[in-house]
Amino acid sequence: MAYLPQHSLDNLKKYAYKGVDKSLFSRYVLNPFWTWFVTLWPLSVAPNTITLTGLSIVLFNFATLLYYDPMYLTEKDGHDGPPHWVYYTWGAGLFLYQTLDAIDGKQARRTGMAGPLGEMFDHGCDALNTTRSSSTP
Structure with missing residues (x-):
């Protein structure tokens, strides 16, 4: 049975x-953009709402993949891939996710709602977004 010794718990x-x-x-382009973009959100919007919105965009992108290419056979063995416009929506969705992920912490600090629960929720959504499936060739 595994356990954490007391000195490890103290460090945790x-x-x-x-x-x-x-x-x-990031310093000269993205961060100034994010600093400006967060000001477009009202202070009444909770940071976790921004996080969830970003994750919803990623889930929508994934749903379009499942709809247009459910077997993930993109252009293999004569199968047609998704329409070309779908790739643009995936790029835009990824940019929006990245932007919303960057500003949720800024919004938390603006509203005084920064805390461990929001941080855990943000990292959990990031973990869901960055999972990948392993496939055998």
Whole structure:
């Protein structure tokens, strides 16, 4: 049976997530965009609502994949892939997800709602979005 020793539990209480992106593109393009974009949201909108909206966009993208290519046979053995416009919606959806994921924390700090529950919800939605299926060739 596995257990965590007391010194590990003490360190777990000290844990705090600190994501840092030092890229020039993030610093000079994305972060100013996100700082502006979050101001478009009213203070009455909960940060978790923004997180859930982003996840819903990803789920919608996945639903279009299932609708247009349920067996995931994109252009294999003579099968036609999804219509070309679908790829554009997937790109736009991914950009919107990334943007909403970046501003939910900013909204939490703006509204004074930052906390461990929202952080866990955000990371849980990120984990759902970044899962991948393994397939055998």
